[in-house]
Amino acid sequence: MARIRPGRARSIILTFLVICLVSSVYLYWTPTTASTTASVVPSTAFEVPLAERQSAFWKAFKPLLERNAPHCPSPQRVDNAGAEHFDAIHEQHRPSLTDMSEEDQAEMEQAHANFVQDIRNAGKELKPVHTPGKRGLVSTAGENYLPVFLSSLRMLRRAGSTLPVEVYMKDSSEYEKKICDDVLPKLGARCMVLADVVGSDVIEHYQLKIFAVLFSSFEEIVWMDADCFPLGKPEDLLTSEPFISSGLVTWPDFWRSSASPFYYKISRQEAPPMTARQSSETGAFLVSKRTHFLSMLLAAYYNFYGPSHYFRLLSQGGPGEGDKETFIQAASAMGEPFYTVSERVGAIGHNKPEGGLSGSAMTQSDPREDYALTSEGIWRVKDPAAGMAPHIFFIHANYPKFNPGDNVFGTGWETTPTLKEDGSDGRAWTAPKDVVARFGYDVERAYWEEIKWVACNLEEDFRTWEQKMGICDRVEIYWNNVFAEPHDDDPKFTPDR
Known part of the structure; x- marks a missing residue:
């Protein structure tokens, strides 16, 4: 038998020991459970930086938008859709309040079809920017909306949510260094400047909301307007029905749909019955870009050409005309699923003397409770007595914005939210009592506690508050008058049912 020289023997032994060491490290660091198949190296470890992904996406997407422009005059207004409340029982004729020639209809229909074909065939050239599996909350804020957003963000954290947050701003003029660099990161949020991606020369040509969604790093998104906040943890909605099966969940507005029959012809869809669903109120919505990427691209097309063509077709001058109808209509046009919460939106405030x-x-x-009812064929929108009303999940404090440095105090708004009938300080949300009871706890007091924190800790830091004095003092006076001690007429809540 051949002898192994001492030097070669040492090499063999060292090689064997190295293999054993590497194997031991691999076995130690690799999960052994059957349910875990992913590498222990984080998926983001070798990712291209977000800014580069955003730039590449926009470079591929912008030409598709521009190539498929509707080269025809804007649809002409005949009349505006009124504030007609939704009727889930009695079928009505769809309003037709817009005028278009057959040639213009054909031009828009072909441009729409070409855009849909382009995004379906784009393949890897149009790669989404998000990190697979990443969840988060997206919003937009700037100028007067930034103090409002910060109060909403604190309400999000107060509810127990740990979702990371990206707040998009139109351009660098809205970026406030103190707030963006020091305050928001401590609350798990970061500022993003949209003009850094798309350029300042095009930022005014479309609504910001859909592009904030597309450019965000999150795959599954909770959207909240700056003046909207949750009463529970929104991430729980992303792991529940109806989001799991639909991938897109929206909430209703007060009004009936007023989309033009021309829109359905242009998008090659059959118009749904007027009783099918309310118009949309997109202060909050949920979307998965994994399942609804194409829908979001089409929604971006509707927004890009919204002011010139699509906003008119989708709302015909109805209340809140803008981007609000673009999400559901885009999903419908792309044949992708969606769930529209059927429970009616509630208006809250206080009773007028007259x-x-x-x-x-x-x-x-709460969409989970709404889904539990509709899955059993219970539609409270048709018969409020058919089942117990779901709890409230989001509050959209939209009129006025609850900015203590603006007109929320006094008589600056017709709603005078902070004044009682006799002109003294009072609660904004006391009626209807049955709706307020569904909060489950004293939400208004909690909200003002966060407004007070923002006002008294950051009074000198917001750019729009620079020339304003006594903001913290005014909030503290209001707090002491309204919330410091209980009152006999305070609302009652139903935490358990």
């Missing part, structure tokens, strides 16, 4: 409601916010219901 009767009626002085409203200053909207309430949106």
Whole structure:
């Protein structure tokens, strides 16, 4: 038998020991459970930086938008759709309040079809920017909206949410260094400047919301407007029905749909019955870009050409005309699923002396409880007595914005949310009592506690508050008058049912 020289023997032994060491490290660091198949190296370890992904996406997407422009005059207004409340029982004729020639209809239809074909065939050239599996909350804010957003963000954290947050701003003029660099990161949020991606020369040509969604690093998104906040953890909605099966969840507005029959012809869809669903209120929505990427691209097309063509077709001058109808209509046009919460939006405020409601916010219901009802064929939108009302999940404090440095105090707004009938300080949200009871706890007090923190800790830091004095003092006076001690007429809540 051949002898192994001592030097070669040492080499063999060292090689064997190295293999054993590497194997031991691999076995130690690699999960052994059957349910875990992913590498222990984080998926983001070798990712291209977000800014580069955004730039590459925009470089590929912008030509598709521009190549498929509707080369025809804007649809002409005949009349505006009124504020007609949604009727889920009685079928009505779809309003036709827009005028278009057959040639213009054909031009828009072909441009729409070409764009849909382009995004379906784009393949890897149009790669999404998000990190697979990443969840987060996206919003937009700047100028007067930034203090409002910060109060909403603190309400998000107060609810127990740990979702990372990206807040998009139109351009660098809205970027406030103190807030963006020091305050927001401590709350798990970061500022993003949209003009850094798309350029300042095009930022005014479309609505910001859809592009904030497309450019965000999150695959599954909770969207909240700056003046919207949750009463629970929004991430729980992303792991529940109806989001799991639909991938897109929206909430209703007060009004009936007023989309033009021309829109359905242009998008090659059959118009749904007027009883099918309300118009949309997109202060909050949920979307998965993994399942609805094409829908979001088409929604971006509707927004890019919204002011010139699509906003008119989708709302015909109805209340809140803008980007609000683009999400559901795009998903419908692409044949992708969606769930529209059926429970009616609620208006909350306080009663007027002469009767009626002085409203200053909207309430949106828990989609999980709504889905549990509709899955059993229970539609409270048709018969409110058919089942128990879902709890409130989102509050959209939209009129006025609850910015203590603006007109939320006094008589600057017709709703005078912070004043009682006798002119003294009072609660904004006391009616309707049955809707307020569905909060489950004293949400208004909690909200003002966060507004007080923002006002008294950052009074000198917001750019729009620079020339304003006594903001913290005014908030503290209001707090002491309204919330410091209980009052006999405080609302009652139903935490358990």
